[in-house]
Amino acid sequence: MSKEVEAYILIAQQEWELNLGSNARNLAVEFSKAKPVMYVNPAIDMKSIIKQIRTPHGKKRLKLALGLGQNTVKVAENLWVHTPQTISYSINWLKNISLYNFLNRRNGKGFFDSLKKAARKLHWKPENCIVFNDSQMFTGLFTKDFFKPLLSFYYIRDNLIEHPYFKFHGSRVEPETIEKADAIFANSAYLADYARQHHKISLDIGQGCETDMYDAFATKTEPADLALIAHPRIGYVGFLTGERLDISLLEQLAEARKDWHIVLIGPEEIMFQQSRLHQLPNVYFLGSKKPAELPAYMHYIDVCMNPQLINELTVGNYPRKIDEYLAMGKPTVATETPAMKMFLPHVELAVGVEGYIKAIEKALQPQDSAAQMAAISCAKSHTWEACAEKIYAVQEKLLNTPN
Template sequence: MGTDFVIVGIQPWHLPLGGNCKDIALELSKSYRVLYVNPPVDRVTAWKSRTRKSGPAETLVQISATCWVFTPGIRIESLNWLPDNWLFDWLNRINNRRFAGCIRRAIRTLGFTQFNLFNDSDMIRSFYLSELLKPRQFIYYTRDNLLTVDYWKRHGQRLEPALMRKASLVVSNSAYLARLASQHNPVTFDIGQGCNLTQFNASVSHPVPADLRSVAFPKIGYIGALNASRLNINWLLALATSRPDWNLVLVGPEDDAFRTSALHGLANVHFLGSKPMADLPAYLQHLDVAINPQQLNDLTIGNYPRKVDEYLAMGKPVVALDTETMQLFADYVILAKTFGQFMDGIDKALAGEMPAPPAACIDFARSHTWAQSVAKLMQAIRSVTTLKTLTATFQNDDSVRLSSK
C-alpha cells in the first residue's frame, strides 16, 4: 500500500515525555512517508505564553528520509468558551479551513497525492479536515476517554461521536476504548499499545541517582506525571502514614492537587521532581517496588499504563490497581482492587512473592512493540480498503446489470 500519511493530533512533536502519536509516526515512517502536523496555537494559549504575534513561523522540518514535522504558521481563534451551538460550529469551521490551508501547502511541498489522514483525538481543531483535505482513508485514534475531562467534554460529547462516524475506521489502544468507539462506528479495531523500551534495559547497570542515595530501603516508587485525576492521593497518603518504615519515592511533575497535598509534610515521602527521559531507568532500577495507584474513574478505566511495561522491562516487582486493561498484566503484576489488597501486594513484592520471575516479566513487556501495534493498524486499513473496493465493484456490477435490462 504505497500511501503517505498525514498525522494530526493534540500533542506537539517535541513534547518532553513523548506520546503514542509520535511513536506511531516514527514506526509508520519505516515503510511510508509521514507528515506529522503540530497543532496550531490558539489566541488564549498564545496570550498566556506571551507569544502574542499574529502567528508563529511556518516550518517544515525533515526528521528522517521519510518523516517531516510541520508547524502551521497561524493563530486560530479560542472557541472552547462558547456554547455548543451554531456559532461555535461556524467559527470552528473557519479555524479548520485555515488549518487545512496550511496543511495543503505542506502536502504540495512534499508531493503527497494519495494519503491517509490519521487523527489522534483532535476532535475540535481537526473536525472538518477529512472533508477539506479529502484523504484516501480517514482514521480516528482514541487512546484516552477524553470526554471525562472538562475541557473536551464541553463540545466533545457531540463532536467526538460525530467524528468517529465520519471516519473510515476507528482504532484504539485498549479493548475498553474500542468497545466505547464501536457504539459510534462499527468499523473499530483494538490495535493494542506499543512501547519504546530501548532505554529500559535491565541488563544495563546505572549508578544510584544523587537525590536517591539518602533514601533508605524499602523504596516504593512511582515514576510519571503526578496528576490527581489519574492517581489516588488518598492511597498514597494512607500508605505513607500507615507504614512510616517505608519510603515513598515520587518522580515526575506535580499538578496543583499534589503540590498542596499533605504528602509534602511527611518525612518518608520524597518528591524528586521531573527528570529527563534518559535518566528514568536509573531511578527505576534502584526502586524496590514500582507502583501504579491509579484512580478508578471513567478517564482511567480504559487507560493503558505504558509505565507498567517500563517497570516490568527493568525487572521490577509491580503492584497496580486492578482495571479491565490491567487484566492483560495479571500473570506478571500484583493487582489490587482495594487499598488493603494494595498494601498486601507491596508486602508480597518486598518478600519476592511475584506472579512471575523477572525474566518472564521482561519478555512480556518487550512483546508490546510499536511494530506490532502499527502492523495491526495497517491490517485494519487494508481490510477496510478491501471492503470498500469490493462494495464499489458490486455496486458497479449492479449498475451495469440494471442498465442492460
Template sequence: MNKSSGATNFVITSRQPWEEKQLGSNIRDMARTLAENHRVLFVNEPLDWSARLSKKSGRAQRRDAFVAENKGQHLVETEKNLWVLSPKSLLGSFNWLPDTSLYDWANRYNGTILANEIRLAVKSLGWKSFVLINDNDMLQGFYLKELLKPEVYVYYLRDNFLAVDFWKRHGERLEPLLMSKVDLVASNSLYLANQAARYNPRSVYVGQGCDLKMFDPATSNEIPADIASIPKPRIGYAGALTGLRLDGNLIETVAKQRPDWQVVLIGATDDSFPTERLNALPNVTFLGPKSPHQIPAYLAAMDVLINPQVLNEVTIGNYPRKIDEYLAMGKPVVAGKTETMSLFDQHVYLAENAEQFIARIADVLNGKILSTPEERIAFAWEHTWANSVGALTDAIDQLLVSQPQTT
C-alpha cells in the same frame, strides 16, 4: 500494510507537539514507526489566540523556538521520511461558545484554516493521496474528512477526553458523530475500542506500543545519588504527578500505615496533586522531574514499583505505558485494577483498594511474586510500536484494497 501496497503517505494531526521533549507521546512514536516504511507528515497542533496571548502555558514560546531552530521553516524533514508541519495560521479560541450551530460554524472555520495549511504542505511534498490519522481530537478534526478527502480517515482513540471539561463541552456531542463518520476507529485499549464500537463497527484494538530500548536493567547499574541516600525498601512511582490520574489519598495511606517503607515519587507535580500534604510525611520523598534517559536508573533502584491510579472516567480505559517500562526493568509491580490492567494480571499485582494495595506490596517484599524478572521483561517486549502500528496498518490496508484507489 502488505508489501504489495508499497509505501503509503500518512498525514497525522496531533494535540501533542513534536517539540515537546519531556513527556512521552503515543502519536510521535507512532509517526516514527510509520516512517520506517512509509512517508509521514506530522501536523503540529496549531496555535490559537489564547495560546499566543498566554505566557503561562509556554506553548507559543516553545513553538517559536522550534521554528527558529529550523531557520524559520514551518515544514521541515526532521527525520528520514518524516516531515513536521507547524501551521503558521492562528486559530480562533471558540471553546467558550455554547454548543449550538454558532460553535459549529466557528469550528468549521478553524478546520478550514487547518485543512488549507495541510493541503499546501501535501502539495509541496508532491503527494497525490494520503491516509489521515487524527490523534483523538474530536474538535479540530471534526470536518477534516470533508475538507481534505483522504483515502482513509482514522480516528485514534487513546484516552477518554470527555471526562475533561474542556473536551466535554462540545465533544460530548461531536465525538460520537465523528466516530460514526470516520472510516476507522483505532484504539490502544480494549475498553475504548468497545466504547467506539457502539458508533462505528469498523473499530479495532491495535494495542499499545512502547519504546523500551532505554529500559535495560543490564545497563542501569549506577544508582543516582539522590535516591541512594534513601533507605530501603523503596516503593517508587515515576511519571506525571497529577490528581486527575493518581490517587494521592492512596499514596498517603500507604505511607502512613507503613512508616518503615520509603515512598519515592519522581515527576512533575500539578496543582491538583496533594504535594504539600504528602511532602510533610517523613517517609515520602519527591525527587522532581527527570529526563527520560535518567528514569531507568531510578527504576532500577526501587524495590517495588507502583501505579496508584485513581479510577475515574479519564483513567478507566487508559493504557499506562509506564507499566511496560516497569516490567522491562524486570521489577515487581503493584497497580490499581482496571479493565485494561487485566492484560497484565500474570505479572502485576492488581489492587482495588488501599488495604489490598498495601498487602500486595508486602507480598512482594516478602518474596511472593507472580513471575520472574525474565518473564516480566519478555512480556513487556511483546508491546512494541512495530506490533501496534502493524495492527493499525493491516486494518487500513483492508480498507484500501476494498475501495477504489485515487490517483
C-alpha cells in the same frame, strides 16, 4: 481513485518541538519506516497567542501561523513536521451550539487549507494520503470535507470526553468524528469498546513502549539522592498529577505503613504540591529526572507502583510506565482497572489502601526468576511495530474491499 498509499499525515495533539513521549510521535516514526510521513502540530488559537506572545516559543508560533517562516520542516529521513499556517478561534467556552459549530468549521477549514498547501509542497496528493488523527476530535470532524484523503483513521488513547475541557462539546462532537472515519484504533479494549458504539470497525491495537533503555540486567549506579533513603522503597516514576493519581491513597498508605518509604519521582502539578504528602516523613519527592536516568532509579526501588485514580478519564487508560517497570524486572503493583488486566499475572492489582498493603507485601517477597523473565518478555512484546502492523492490516482490508 488510486489505492496506492503515497504518505501518512498524522494530526497530533502535542507539538513535535516539545519532545514529550507521546503515542503520536512514536507512531509517526514507525510509519516513516514504510512511507513518507507528515506530523502535523495543533493549530495555535487566539487565547494561546495572548498567553504566549512574550515567550520565544509564542513568538515563533505566531510567525508560523502568519506564514512568516518554514511551516514544513524535514526532521528525519521520510519525516516532516508541519505547523499550520492558521489561527483558530478560541471557542471552547461557547455554549451556543450553532455559533460553536460555525466557528469550529472555520477553524477546520483554515487547518486543512494549510495542510493541503503543505502536501502540495511535498508533491503529495491528498487523495493518495492516509490521515491518522490522534484524537483531535474538533478538527478531525472536517477531514473528509476539506482534505478528502484516501482513508481517514481516528485514534483514541484517553477517554478525553470525560475531561472538563472536552466534556461539553466533545461528548457530542467526538461520536460524529468517529462515525465519519474509516476505522478507529485504540490502545485499550475499554476505549475500543466505547468507539464501537459509533463505528463497526474499532480495534484495540495495544500500546507500544520504548523499552530498549530499560535493561534489567545492565550494571547501574545507585543515584545519590535515592541512596539516602532506607529500604523498603515503594516507588512511582512519572508525572505527578491529581487528575490521574490517587493522592489520598498515597497518604493513607504512608501513614498505615511508616516502615515503608514512598519514593515519588517526576514533576508535580499543583494538587501534589499542595498535598499532605509533603509533610509525611516517609514520603520522598525526588523531582524530575532525565529519561536516561530513570532505569537506575527503578533498579534500586524495591516495588514499583501505579496508584491510579479510578474515574471516567482514567478507567480505559493504558499506563506506559507499567511496561517500563516490567522491562526492568521490577515487582509491580497497580490499581485494578479493565485496561490493567492484560498485564496479569505479571502485576499485582489492588483497590484501596488495604488492597495496596496486601499487594505490596506480596511484591516484596523474593522474586521467582522464571516469573521475572516472563514479565520482562511481556513488556518487550509491546512494540510500536506490532501496533503499526495491526493498523496496516485494517488499511489493506479497506483498500482492497470494493466500494
